[in-house]
Amino acid sequence: MLKRIEDSVGLRAAHDYSAVTPEFKGPILKKGEVIKEEHVELMKQHGHYYVFVEEEDTDWLWEDVAVVEFGKYIAGENVEVVLKSEGKAFLLARSKGLVRINRAGLMKVNSTGIFLLITLKTGSFVRENSLIGIIDMVPLKITRSSFNKLLEDVKMETPIVSVKPAVSKKAGIIVTGNEIVDGLKKDLAGPIIEAKLKRFDCSVVFYAQSRDDENEIVRNILEAVEVADVVVVSGGMSVDPTDKTPLAIARVADRVVFYGIPIKPTTMSMLAYKKDKAILGVSSGIIHFPEYNVLDVILPWIVSNTEPSREYIAELGEGGISKYFLEKMKL
Structure with a gap:
């Protein structure tokens, strides 16, 4: 029943009544609360001249x-x-x-x-x-x-x-690149991957470095899936002649879910499975974009034992340009 606030004293409010100020937003009179004289002016100050009060109406x-x-x-x-x-x-x-x-x-x-x-x-x-x-x-x-x-x-x-x-999983990390194996360049991707995996409660049980050689990458992946539930391979994910990671992953896998994901950053990434073991190839762009990348998008699915659909991957293109990417690229 709707009544003037002055006529509602002694009755119970039928729902919450709120106030909004720069410092506060919330109820000043709660459902079921008995309306008192001191409520009258307070309610009017916030625009509530009429209130619904409780009544017996089961419909x-x-x-x-x-x-x-x-x-x-x-x-x-x-x-x-x-x-x-x-x-x-x-x-x-x-x-x-x-x-x-x-x-x-x-x-x-x-x-x-x-x-x-x-x-x-x-x-x-x-x-x-x-x-x-x-x-x-x-x-x-x-x-x-x-x-x-x-x-x-x-x-x-x-x-x-x-x-x-989600469940905690054992993870393997494989970092590719001749320059890494030869000691010409420090592995910057491995620590980023490990930190992401730990965020999703995964423990790293395997780590290897591999040359840009398809057979060597294949051997490392096969070794990793023997002890790990998920394997992350970084580097060599583009289409340059020396980029062998996608070929190696495809050779090992039973099925490839995607190669190329419509997000920025780290578009040139790949997800595949060998039985129930996930193999995630990630662009070396994670080095430049450590805070948000394909790992943040795909690892939630992997640790929850759920394979993302191709439809879901395709729909990521809408809104796929992240704010982080724009800020980092100064666009």
Whole structure:
């Protein structure tokens, strides 16, 4: 029931009422709180001259109930739904892992005019209790029959938000380059790769340097996959005559997922598999772009035992020019 704030003293607020200032954003009157005389002027100062108060009406769902029920309906594995202030539901990760978003489902939800689902991108790596999504509701309340119809409309797309759990893996690193083996140049790629692997809870159990020789690279990869779950090979990934890494990876692998990924930096990279062992060829551009590169994009999938689809790789081209690349290149 909608009433003037002056006439609502002694009644309970039906939902959160918020204030927004340069220093503060949040509820000044919470759902279920008894409205007191001191609330009247405070509410008016922030534009709330009328308030909805609680009433017995079982046919309506208020936002705080609806967003939680809806969140639980669309949530998949390893996703917890938690009610927050101002009628929002937070979707939290129950474990570390890979965020998966059903884009068709998200589009359907955000086209209802009732609920808004805001999430991280598919492929994001999160830790336990990380925020991965927020559900907002546009109206303050919805009839139970309308709510049930919305559930039916999105049923075929559920789950919409899920987290594929990650596991710690053993990793191998192979750094290629005649100049590295001959001691003419220090290995700068290896430490960068190792740091990235540790960020995703991988332990390095194999390290080798290889000349720009296809057979030698093949031998090193075969040796690495005997002890490691994932092998990262750096250097020699372009199309120069001396770049032999892609050929070597393709020889060892059962299947190649991609060669060339539409992101900047480190476009000339490659992902392949030998049975369930991932082999990731990375451009030597990681030396110039250590903070963000193909490792950040692909390792979340590898540690979560999920092979990225070709469609997903192709879609990375939209937004594939990273802010880091633009800043580093001074563009």
